Amino acid sequence: MPIGGAGARGRQRAALSRLAHEKSVDSTLGKLLDELEPYAATLPYDSNEASLIRVAKRDFERAIKVPSDHVARASAFGAESYEAWKRARPANDFATMLPFLQRGIDLGREYADFFAPYHHVADPLIDDADEGMTAASVRRLFAALRADLVPMVDSITEQSAADDRCLHGYFGESAQLAFCLSVIKRIGYDFQRGRLDKTVHPFCTRLSAGDVRITTRVFENDLTQALFSSLHEAGHALYEQSVDPVLEGTPLGRGASVGAHESQSRLWENVVGRSRGFWEYFYPLLQRTFPGQFDRVRLDTFYRAINKVERSLIRTEADEVTYNLHIMLRFELELKMLEGTLRPKDLPEAWRAGMDSYVGVVPSDDRDGCLQDVHWFSGIMGGGFQSYTIGNILSAQFYAAAIKANPNIPQEIAAGEFGTLHAWLRENLYRQGRKFKPSELVRRVTGEQMNTDPYLSYLRAKYADRIQA
Amino acid sequence: MPIGGAGARGRQRAALSRLAHEKSVDSTLGKLLDELEPYAATLPYDSNEASLIRVAKRDFERAIKVPSDHVARASAFGAESYEAWKRARPANDFATMLPFLQRGIDLGREYADFFAPYHHVADPLIDDADEGMTAASVRRLFAALRADLVPMVDSITEQSAADDRCLHGYFGESAQLAFCLSVIKRIGYDFQRGRLDKTVHPFCTRLSAGDVRITTRVFENDLTQALFSSLHEAGHALYEQSVDPVLEGTPLGRGASVGAHESQSRLWENVVGRSRGFWEYFYPLLQRTFPGQFDRVRLDTFYRAINKVERSLIRTEADEVTYNLHIMLRFELELKMLEGTLRPKDLPEAWRAGMDSYVGVVPSDDRDGCLQDVHWFSGIMGGGFQSYTIGNILSAQFYAAAIKANPNIPQEIAAGEFGTLHAWLRENLYRQGRKFKPSELVRRVTGEQMNTDPYLSYLRAKYADRIQA
Numbered sequence: 018m019p020i021g022g023a024g025a026r027g028r029q030r031a032a033l034s035r036l037a038h039e040k041s042v043d044s045t046l047g048k049l050l051d052e053l054e055p056y057a058a059t060l061p062y063d064s065n066e067a068s069l070i071r072v073a074k075r076d077f078e079r080a081i082k083v084p085s086d087h088v089a090r091a092s093a094f095g096a097e098s099y100e101a102w103k104r105a106r107p108a109n110d111f112a113t114m115l116p117f118l119q120r121g122i123d124l125g126r127e128y129a130d131f132f133a134p135y136h137h138v139a140d141p142l143i144d145d146a147d148e149g150m151t152a153a154s155v156r157r158l159f160a161a162l163r164a165d166l167v168p169m170v171d172s173i174t175e176q177s178a179a180d181d182r183c184l185h186g187y188f189g190e191s192a193q194l195a196f197c198l199s200v201i202k203r204i205g206y207d208f209q210r211g212r213l214d215k216t217v218h219p220f221c222t223r224l225s226a227g228d229v230r231i232t233t234r235v236f237e238n239d240l241t242q243a244l245f246s247s248l249h250e251a252g253h254a255l256y257e258q259s260v261d262p263v264l265e266g267t268p269l270g271r272g273a274s275v276g277a278h279e280s281q282s283r284l285w286e287n288v289v290g291r292s293r294g295f296w297e298y299f300y301p302l303l304q305r306t307f308p309g310q311f312d313r314v315r316l317d318t319f320y321r322a323i324n325k326v327e328r329s330l331i332r333t334e335a336d337e338v339t340y341n342l343h344i345m346l347r348f349e350l351e352l353k354m355l356e357g358t359l360r361p362k363d364l365p366e367a368w369r370a371g372m373d374s375y376v377g378v379v380p381s382d383d384r385d386g387c388l389q390d391v392h393w394f395s396g397i398m399g400g401g402f403q404s405y406t407i408g409n410i411l412s413a414q415f416y417a418a419a420i421k422a423n424p425n426i427p428q429e430i431a432a433g434e435f436g437t438l439h440a441w442l443r444e445n446l447y448r449q450g451r452k453f454k455p456s457e458l459v460r461r462v463t464g465e466q467m468n469t470d471p472y473l474s475y476l477r478a479k480y481a482d483r484i485q486a
Numbered sequence: 487m488p489i490g491g492a493g494a495r496g497r498q499r500a501a502l503s504r505l506a507h508e509k510s511v512d513s514t515l516g517k518l519l520d521e522l523e524p525y526a527a528t529l530p531y532d533s534n535e536a537s538l539i540r541v542a543k544r545d546f547e548r549a550i551k552v553p554s555d556h557v558a559r560a561s562a563f564g565a566e567s568y569e570a571w572k573r574a575r576p577a578n579d580f581a582t583m584l585p586f587l588q589r590g591i592d593l594g595r596e597y598a599d600f601f602a603p604y605h606h607v608a609d610p611l612i613d614d615a616d617e618g619m620t621a622a623s624v625r626r627l628f629a630a631l632r633a634d635l636v637p638m639v640d641s642i643t644e645q646s647a648a649d650d651r652c653l654h655g656y657f658g659e660s661a662q663l664a665f666c667l668s669v670i671k672r673i674g675y676d677f678q679r680g681r682l683d684k685t686v687h688p689f690c691t692r693l694s695a696g697d698v699r700i701t702t703r704v705f706e707n708d709l710t711q712a713l714f715s716s717l718h719e720a721g722h723a724l725y726e727q728s729v730d731p732v733l734e735g736t737p738l739g740r741g742a743s744v745g746a747h748e749s750q751s752r753l754w755e756n757v758v759g760r761s762r763g764f765w766e767y768f769y770p771l772l773q774r775t776f777p778g779q780f781d782r783v784r785l786d787t788f789y790r791a792i793n794k795v796e797r798s799l800i801r802t803e804a805d806e807v808t809y810n811l812h813i814m815l816r817f818e819l820e821l822k823m824l825e826g827t828l829r830p831k832d833l834p835e836a837w838r839a840g841m842d843s844y845v846g847v848v849p850s851d852d853r854d855g856c857l858q859d860v861h862w863f864s865g866i867m868g869g870g871f872q873s874y875t876i877g878n879i880l881s882a883q884f885y886a887a888a889i890k891a892n893p894n895i896p897q898e899i900a901a902g903e904f905g906t907l908h909a910w911l912r913e914n915l916y917r918q919g920r921k922f923k924p925s926e927l928v929r930r931v932t933g934e935q936m937n938t939d940p941y942l943s944y945l946r947a948k949y950a951d952r953i954q955a
Binding site: 018021023026028036208209210226265266372373 | 487488489491492493494495497498505675678679680681693694695696697699733735774834
């Protein structure tokens with residue numbers, strides 16, 4: 018979007034948000050849903066009809082607590098704050114963002130108060146993204162995970178880091194894009210119902226079930242950006258493209274939660290896309306795509322390079338092992354800002370102290386510090402970070418369940434065949450849309466509650482040769 | 487858009503059209519406008535406030551005649567028909583489009599009947615695009631113009647056609663796009679409030695006053711497509727980018743009529759962009775953009791090539807002299823289909839007979855015949871073609887007025903300076919937005935009624951050396 022378009026875009030989004038919200042809280046809708054409840058009670062819990070009535074009712078009861086005016090203000094504020102952040106981050110200008118940060122916190126508290134009483138002010142915001150989770154339950158989950166991750170990071174980083182020079186030559190844009198296209202096509206992304214474009218920040222957007230687009234960005238001196246962001250967004254898109262078509266146009270016709278969604282982007286990006294088997298198939302194709310550049314690079318060297326672990330400053334570029342520590346820091350700071358125990362003006366200092374404690378490196382400026390993520394600077398504060406780690410945890414848990422059902426999947430992947438995995442995820446996870454709460458969904462798909470064991474086992478197996486016993 | 491997105495896009499457009507229409511016919515709005523009329527009467531006619539009340543009232547009275555249901559049906563039908571046409575035209579498949587054609591005609595009659603009584607069934611449709619014009623007034627205008635154009639075409643095409651081989655070498659896409667960018671930037675298109683992208687069919691779209699985007703298409707074996715479609719769309723965009731910012735967000739904040747808009751796309755594409763002076767400045771740049779390819783082509787040869795006149799099949803590729811004959815044929819057929827004096831199934835035959843009579847060539851299939859334009863196959867039939875010729879007529883009339891006020895403009899153009907022309911058009915035409923009816927606007931800007939004299943003088947002067955006395 019040209020810079021001159023931002024103001025009107027903000028007003029347009031606010032108007033549409035308000036309109037959509039007004040329709041979603043129409044009292045006629047509430048009455049119709051009340052009338053349908055006895056009928057729903059006669060249907061199987063997991064039928065489409067019962068699920069639709071149940072979820073629509075829950076959405077309605079949530080929506081009527083929020084005034085349309087708040088929705089429109091939050092939307093307009095989000096657009097305005099985002100435009101300011103786009104300029105302030107490269108300028109390392111935290112001072113400009115301070116009043117926006119404060120307003121985001123105020124809006125977060127205002128939003129939470131519509132759902133009072135609550136245990137923690139962040140609970141309603143967390144529940145919006147990952148239904149059923151709370152500040153307390155996320156804190157418990159994160160504390161347990163951190164206890165295992167910190168020694169794992171210590172152990173891996175005590176040794177010399179992997180050599181990733183092979184990823185930093187010159188890789189022409191069109192060749193990179195062609196390679197990304199063939200990879201995501203191969204894993205099952207449907208180009209009849211989507212497309213891949215370039216943007217500054219990669220994303221996946223669902224215009225309808227028949228139009229789920231993804232974007233990527235290309236750095237000609239870094240092979241990993243376009244490739245893994247394409248795989249990440251394709252993971253989101255596989256989910257949206259595979260929701261049961263009969264759910265299209267209903268509140269059930271999309272992914273179950275932010276965390277469940279992130280589990281699929283991370284499953285395809287990391288669990289599959291950074292696996293050795295995946296590259297047994299794709300590495301020869303990569304070598305042909307960039308003639309000469311990988312002639313002397315062994316598959317094993319390449320595999321270690323794309324899985325290099327190091328303490329670093331930028332969340333979106335962090336490896337699988339340290340990534341969650343970045344999230345935990347953000348989650349804690351977010352809770353404190355919402356509680357009022359951390360003043361916005363003290364954020365940069367708290368960030369540096371937290372990075373030192375969680376990740377073990379400290380940024381020299383705010384650009385690579387507390388200004389790096391858009392989340393706190395593009396709308397309501399709160400509930401925006403825990404989903405990434407929930408997604409990582411679930412990515413391994415879902416994948417383990419898929420392997421248990423089809424032990425042949427790893428060999429198929431090494432042969433470039435993704436049909437069994439894709440079909441299993443589609444049947445068990447994707448096609449359900451929003452019929453079930455995340456906790457119900459996890460139990461149905463995996464037979465267990467969400468837990469960190471599969472994820473930790475996955476990391477331990479992957480880095481077995483680098484973790485000291 | 488991926489093909490899978492069309493269905494939902496159609497439903498979304500229909501929903502938004504219906505919503506927008508419902509708001510525009512709210513009786514509260516009507517009452518408020520009634521209450522404001524006495525106040526408007528105390529204000530100068532050309533004040534923003536009086537104009538806003540006057541135009542909003544006229545829009546309201548027009549809108550309340552059309553049921554929301556019709557708006558939604560027409561919108562959904564338009565999307566569906568367009569998707570069918572995209573496939574049917576390359577397949578030369580008129581039979582598939584016949585029922586769509588019939589429904590478009592039915593919808594056109596249905597729409598017209600909301601405005602009964604009328605002299606001609608096409609009058610309400612023409613009035614929507616070019617307020618104040620009717621089937622009868624357009625027919626009179628066209629008959630007069632045709633009487634002069636036909637002998638002009640005869641006279642020019644009796645001689646051997648211009649040699650345009652220099653336009654049909656190989657011209658790389660990125661070099662063409664870079665050239666287009668520098669040309670439209672130079673004439674004044676504001677990239678802070680717009681951007682240029684590639685699409686199958688070029689267009690200009692206004693998302694807001696601060697975001698007026700244009701598209702083009704590039705043929706690597708034809709230099710003229712990208713260049714002149716960029717200039718054409720940039721002409722539309724200059725108009726929209728220059729409407730007085732205080733009118734933004736009101737019914738006045740866009741161009742005055744379809745014909746007035748087309749006058750600006752044609753002014754910049756043809757009157758300016760195909761003039762000799764324009765190329766005195768840009769030809770050396772073009773030569774540098776395509777090294778070696780124009781070394782032996784004299785400016786005069788190039789100028790004649792881009793102004794080649796010939797009897798041809800495709801409207802959008804027709805030269806300035808024959809172009810209006812294509813429009814006149816379509817306008818006549820459209821009136822007859824709406825009247826019921828031409829049955830849709832007889833359209834291909836009527837097209838061939840008409841092409842023979844108006845242009846002097848006959849297509850061998852419907853793909854290059856009656857299926858070539860999207861207009862009859864993407865929504866309500868009627869009112870869609872006359873604006874092009876009105877635009878041509880006005881392009882010369884507005885330009886003549888600009889030259890009269892600033893006789894130095896042609897010399898400035900030859901020096902690559904477009905500021906005086908752009909500023910004059912902005913002050914006199916663009917910034918007025920929709921404050922005035924087209925007829926009022928033409929009189930204010932040129933001091934005269936719309937008339938064909940400046941346009942015919944322009945063509946006679948341009949082709950003086952090829953028209954036999």
